[in-house]
Amino acid sequence: MSWMTEYVRPKLRGLLKREVPDNLWSNCAGCGQMVLNKDLERTRKVCPHCGHHMRALVGERLAWTFDDGAFTRIELPKVPVDPLGFRDQKRYTDRLKDARAKTHLDESMAVAHGKIGGHDAVVAVMAFEFMAGTMGAALGEAFLTAARLAVLQKAPLIVFTASGGARMQEGMVSLMQMPRTTIGVQMLREAGVPYIVVLTNPTTGGVTASFAMLGDVQIAEPDALIGFAGPRVIQDTVRETLPEGFQRSEYLLDHGMIDLIASRGELPEVLGRLIGLLNVRNLPVAQAA
Amino acid sequence: MASGATVLMANAMRQFLDFEKSVAELETKIDELRQMSGSEGVNIADEVGRLSEKAEKQLRGIYGKLTPAQKVQVARHAQRPHAQDYIRALITEFTPLAGDRLSAEDKAVVGGVGRFEGQPVVVIGTERGSDLETRLVHNFGMARPEGYRKAQRLVELAARFGLPILTFVDTAGAWPGIDAEQRGQAEAIARSIDVFLNAPVPVIVTVIGEGGSGGAVALGAGDRILMLEHAIYSVISPEACASILWRDPKQAPTAAEALRLTAQDLLELGLIDRIIPEPLGGAQREPAKALETVRKAIAAELPELLGLEPALLRARRREKFLAMGREAVT
Ligand SMILES: [Zn+2]
Numbered sequence: 213m214s215w216m217t218e219y220v221r222p223k224l225r226g227l228l229k230r231e232v233p234d235n236l237w238s239n240c241a242g243c244g245q246m247v248l249n250k251d252l253e254r255t256r257k258v259c260p261h262c263g264h265h266m267r268a269l270v271g272e273r274l275a276w277t278f279d280d281g282a283f284t285r286i287e288l289p290k291v292p293v294d295p296l297g298f299r300d301q302k303r304y305t306d307r308l309k310d311a312r313a314k315t316h317l318d319e320s321m322a323v324a325h326g327k328i329g330g331h332d333a334v335v336a337v338m339a340f341e342f343m344a345g346t347m348g349a350a351l352g353e354a355f356l357t358a359a360r361l362a363v364l365q366k367a368p369l370i371v372f373t374a375s376g377g378a379r380m381q382e383g384m385v386s387l388m389q390m391p392r393t394t395i396g397v398q399m400l401r402e403a404g405v406p407y408i409v410v411l412t413n414p415t416t417g418g419v420t421a422s423f424a425m426l427g428d429v430q431i432a433e434p435d436a437l438i439g440f441a442g443p444r445v446i447q448d449t450v451r452e453t454l455p456e457g458f459q460r461s462e463y464l465l466d467h468g469m470i471d472l473i474a475s476r477g478e479l480p481e482v483l484g485r486l487i488g489l490l491n492v493r494n495l496p497v498a499q500a501a
Numbered sequence: 502m503a504s505g506a507t508v509l510m511a512n513a514m515r516q517f518l519d520f521e522k523s524v525a526e527l528e529t530k531i532d533e534l535r536q537m538s539g540s541e542g543v544n545i546a547d548e549v550g551r552l553s554e555k556a557e558k559q560l561r562g563i564y565g566k567l568t569p570a571q572k573v574q575v576a577r578h579a580q581r582p583h584a585q586d587y588i589r590a591l592i593t594e595f596t597p598l599a600g601d602r603l604s605a606e607d608k609a610v611v612g613g614v615g616r617f618e619g620q621p622v623v624v625i626g627t628e629r630g631s632d633l634e635t636r637l638v639h640n641f642g643m644a645r646p647e648g649y650r651k652a653q654r655l656v657e658l659a660a661r662f663g664l665p666i667l668t669f670v671d672t673a674g675a676w677p678g679i680d681a682e683q684r685g686q687a688e689a690i691a692r693s694i695d696v697f698l699n700a701p702v703p704v705i706v707t708v709i710g711e712g713g714s715g716g717a718v719a720l721g722a723g724d725r726i727l728m729l730e731h732a733i734y735s736v737i738s739p740e741a742c743a744s745i746l747w748r749d750p751k752q753a754p755t756a757a758e759a760l761r762l763t764a765q766d767l768l769e770l771g772l773i774d775r776i777i778p779e780p781l782g783g784a785q786r787e788p789a790k791a792l793e794t795v796r797k798a799i800a801a802e803l804p805e806l807l808g809l810e811p812a813l814l815r816a817r818r819r820e821k822f823l824a825m826g827r828e829a830v831t
Pocket of ligand 1 (some may be wrong): 261262263284
């Protein structure tokens with residue numbers, strides 16, 4: 213369910229004056245209650261009634277993460293578009309065009325740098341709103357660019373993941389982004405630069421099975437769906453009822469797969485603290501640069 | 502997870518695919534003639550020869566222009582040599598090594614140490630099994646986290662003793678089960694890719710049948726990626742792709758075409774290094790010949806890699822993957 217579908221026209225709209233915008237209220241997918249969008253801005257799209265973390269857009273995520281919401285976006289390299297000449301019921305190039313028009317994004321990952329808790333940091337954010345955050349060559353190249361920038365700045369890389377998996381329309385080029393992004397993680401490791409993953413709802417498929425599970429520290433937002441296979445695929449295969457809370461952040465924490473769960477409100481502080489603790493070796497150099 | 506190979510008839514021991522119908526009919530006729538000659542001493546050599554020639558000509562025609570969907574069927578053919586067949590044929594002194602040292606032994610991944618052409622090596626493969634019983638033992642070649650962790654352990658063993666690694670990939674994909682997710686399937690695959698990319702020893706990957714998505718790439722990050730002529734390697738099965746993008750599993754042949762999952766496509770896209778030719782009618786028709794061709798192909802790649810310093814080997818492996826699909830990057 214995308215953020216857009218979480219918008220509903222409130223029933224009392226008819227009672228309100230004309231100049232009131234349609235999107236004054238949102239309906240929480242967690243508890244079903246109506247929430248004032250003005251309040252959601254303040255809570256970073258966390259439902260004040262039940263704590264449900266609604267899906268965040270790339271711009272929001274960047275603004276919430278960096279100190280004072282100040283950051284510099286990085287221009288990302290262009291990659292060959294549509295390597296297979298793929299067409300299903302629609303041309304892949306048309307799907308890309310539509311996604312760009314709808315999201316005003318180039319691709320499913322954006323990269324920026326700035327300060328978190330006073331420390332230099334590079335942040336890569338996946339855009340679920342762009343073709344379900346699927347991983348193709350552009351995302352692979354974006355991740356590698358973020359890793360190189362982090363190495364260059366001797367600053368940590370923080371990645372926010374949200375993905376439906378591989379970009380099928382790029383076939384094996386998509387699958388090969390698993391080793392390619394893993395090389396990016398290795399470059400960070402060799403440079404002694406911390407790599408922190410924040411898993412957000414949902415993170416599945418080839419993204420989970422590559423850079424998203426290789427962080428020095430693995431953080432998840434509450435109640436995020438995180439897994440390799442999607443729940444429906446698993447259900448179809450094993451024909452069993454899935455356990456309560458299966459593949460959710462809390463389940464992964466219980467099974468030893470992640471380090472901690474942080475709510476959106478706590479996250480900047482947690483990130484700043486971790487960077488301060490982990491990036492000791494390179495801090496003087498980063499300051500000098 | 503069905504094999505997808507439509508078995509038209511199994512005369513004697515051979516299983517035919519639906520598009521091999523004409524060949525199957527000819528060979529049934531040949532078998533009948535041979536039985537006649539055996540029992541009554543009738544000389545039918547000429548007729549058998551004529552029919553055999555005709556069957557071969559038809560096979561040549563069919564296999565000369567297999568569609569991607571037909572290749573999917575051939576790649577999954579039950580009678581193709583599987584990982585353990587390659588190990589038996591190519592590796593002497595083979596000593597299987599079991600377990601992930603954490604909790605379990607996953608038989609979907611087979612591996613151990615042995616010699617390839619006299620050179621001590623570590624071998625790792627995904628094994629599908631060849632009959633119902635062995636398929637169940639090997640979980641149809643679909644590994645759990647334990648399987649990938651066992652592979653990682655074997656890579657580390659290889660690194661410690663400087664042994665090159667040969668992998669044989671043949672899997673529909675990683676096992677999508679509750680237990681697998683619970684124990685970290687995604688992390689296990691990610692870590693495998695990581696460990697293979699870091700291996701300070703040569704890694705030669707051979708896709709012998711089906712290279713299914715993340716479960717295949719977990720054993721696929723090598724210095725050389727070889728594929729059998731009719732093997733496939735894909736980000737998603739054509740059936741699943743058709744269900745999602747066409748909303749119709751019957752469009753699987755169309756999806757197979759669009760995904761460009763054949764060895765020929767992938768060589769053209771610069772994603773694999775070499776195609777290993779198969780015997781006429783596929784590896785399943787003449788397994789012994791196929792095994793031998795694979796031996797020669799690996800033997801041709803290994804010496805050059807053995808001469809490289811670990812650091813250079815790793816750097817080149819990285820460059821190889823970094824260059825994939827990037828030629829027009831600006
Ligand atoms: Zn709520």
